[in-house]
Amino acid sequence: MLVVSRFRVSEAEAGEFRPGLQRAHEALAERPGYAAGWIGRNLDDPSLWTLVTTWENVGAYRRALSAYDVKLHAVPLLSRAIDEPSAYEVVEPGSDLNIQQTRSLG
Template sequence: MNRFRVPVGEGETFRVDVELARATLAERPGYVGGAIGRNLDDPELWVLTTTWEHVGAYRRALSSYDVKLHAVPLLGRALDEPSAYEPVEPGADLNIQATRSLG
């Protein structure tokens, strides 16, 4: 989930860019789905939400040439906040914060 603060006057240009970014990400292996939204109360606040088979698929997608060309510049405009979330299902174990390197 990436949120963006976009001045109203730049909204139409941003919309074209975010749609291209979502479409480019959608071509990568492991992409499950995505959506673009704009806040009803604050029209300068936009969101790009994507769902992936796993975090590795998302990270590999970011290294693709097409994604670097068409999505990464837009993602660089996202608000500086955590953007990866895990699904929370009843009874499911949640991610445990731990170092992910092998030592």
Template structure:
């Protein structure tokens, strides 16, 4: 699966944010199921940043978010993400796609 977190950060705060985002990325990368990731900044809008990560499966990603180290080193910066859906399933030829359904009963 792919997770795309986008952030809007004033240019003046960019270097501090970059360091904080790198720390968050390092914490996530240390978790089981992490398969890769990148930090980027938009070429046309320097206030727009992205953290893109790849995971073996959705469970790995969710467990990573629950880990103590991620809560300590990443949650504060991830909480600054633009509020939008961020988890994507990989789609290839013949892939059975996820069916939209409620995640809980109440």
């Protein structure tokens, strides 16, 4: 599973925002089920930042969000994300896409 969180940050806020985003990423990276992640800044519009993480499954991501350290360091920052869907299924060759079904925590 892939999570893409985008943020709009003014140039004046960027100096404070970057270390906070890094700490949020570190808190998430410490959780079970985390696979990989990175922080990015848009080349054409430097006010756009992103935090991209990959997880073993949706349950691992949801459990990570409830961890104390993540609530302390990541959730407040993630609440600043642009209001848009952020969780994606990774497309595998030959798989069906966008099947409407209940997502389990496992």
